Amino acid sequence: MEVTFKVYRFNPEFDDKPHYDEYKLEMGEDSVILDALNKIKWEIDGSLSYRRSCRHGICGSCAIKLNGKNVLACKTPIKEAVEQFGNVLIVEPLSKKKEKVIKDLVIDKKDFWDKNAKVKPYLIAEIDEHPTSENLIPPKLVELLEDADYCIACGCCYYTCETIRGGDTEFLGPQALAKTYRFTADVRDEAKKERLELVNELGIGVWDCVKCQGCIEVCPKGVDPFTKITHLHNQIFEEGVAKKNVATKHAEGFVHSIKKHGILDEGMLVLYSEGVNVVRHLPEAIAMFAKGKIKLPWQMPKSKGLDEIQKLIEISQTHELKD
Template sequence: MEVTFKVYRYNPEVDEKPHYEKYTLDMSDDGVILDALNKIKWEIDGSLSYRRSCRHGICGSCAIKLNGKNVLACKTSIKEAVEMFGDTLVIEPLSKNKEKVIKDLVNDKKDFWDKNAKVKPYLIAEIDEHPKSENLIKPALVEMIEEADYCIACGCCYYACESVRANKDFLGPQALAKTYRFTADVRDEAKKERLELVDKLGIGIWDCVKCQACIEVCPKGVDPFTKITHLHNQVFEEGVAKRNVATKHAEGFVHSIKKHGILDEGMLVLYSEGVNVVRHMPEAMAMFMKGKIKLPWQMPKSEGLEEIQKLIEISQTHELKD
């Protein structure tokens, strides 16, 4: 199978700007992208730089961008990639920000690892230094972690995240999923401390824009977005959530659905922001003229409202403030 690989090349020490080089290779049908990178480096151009280690989808070091999607080079079939993207495959680093490119496909991931370290990605508990048996927990309690421990810290989700791109302080989906891995672990004794960190505006769970790109690119099926949603619930359940525009926005959803069965977008903003809602008046008027929002007395009630209210009562885990 003849395939053309268009590879991102950039050496800050000698190149004025990045460029792409094309390599046409004869690859076997069962080959993966890492095989192509190895073949280029070993047989054609030894100056090509990229990261690799285990080749088994465990270390996460070979994460790259393939035709715009973050993937693991060692787990991505060339044949399937050609079927999806055509016979020219574009290989780039996870971030093309020139300040983050060390060389070619190798990124400086210091920001990623700093945020990973910030959430203390390890069990915190007072334990016997010389235990005589394992600290076992029941299977049902293990299931509460929901595969968050499958994360290999490859960075695919982090470098696909729109919130990270817009806000350099945002912890990102990997660090937040890692936080949930321990807040869901009954053996961990730092749950409140962890939740207090991710509850902070500007860096934590409230700054996720719910684009769900992290779900699409995670090679291990961790689903960071759902873990972030669980953290939203936990900060309320544990009494950690601070009263601010973000938490009021979350509560406003419940109030609105409980009252109407559907979302009252206009009142949601008013509930969330109070008097500061005046800054949104131009947008509110435009939405009103388009029928996107309604006046309070115009709001319809959903069919089966009583059933919806019962479901909320059953599932609600904390008391809402008025």
């Protein structure tokens, strides 16, 4: 089948700005995007630069953006891409910020790797330097990891994250947070509290996730970083690491609201979270009230089956926010 590829090209040494080169290729129906990039480089334009290594979805090197979606080039069939996006496939680097592009599809991922290193992505435990047996755990305890150990650090989730794309350079990002959970869920690891204290910090940790859930959609290994971040929220409370601040009060406010009404009272949630600082949101509150988005306290309806909801909360709630 004939497919048109529009490939992002930018060489900072010679180009003032990026441009796209167009290539019309005849590709087999079993070909993947990496096959097309290889064909362009080997047969048409040897100057094209991109990363690749294992070709088996293990190394994560060939992550690129395809028609706006972050994917692994080696695991994305061209036939499926055409069915989803049409006969013109646009291939771009994970980030198009000029300061990040080294050349064409190759970007500087230093920020990504620095944050990965910051969470200490390795098991921390006092073990015999010369063990006579493996440090194994039962399969049921391995299941607690929920496939977090499948992460190949490709960066697909990191460069699709709305917090990262919004310019928050300190936020650890979904990959590093999912990697943190991989070890806080591992019963062999002895640094659980230390890890949770790191990701509990405002500005860098779990509380700065905007819950866009883009990381779920693009992860090629099904890790689901968003759910791992949610688990870290719970662990922070369970281990007594949580501190009283706007983020944790916001989380606790959800429980209070559901307990009282069975549904979320968005107006009181902000008041509960921010206290007197809520006045800065007054213009937004007035606009939301006019649209019926929030209600006055005496106008709040009660959910059907509120008694059952309250019983479920009492049964499931294992911790409360401490001073």
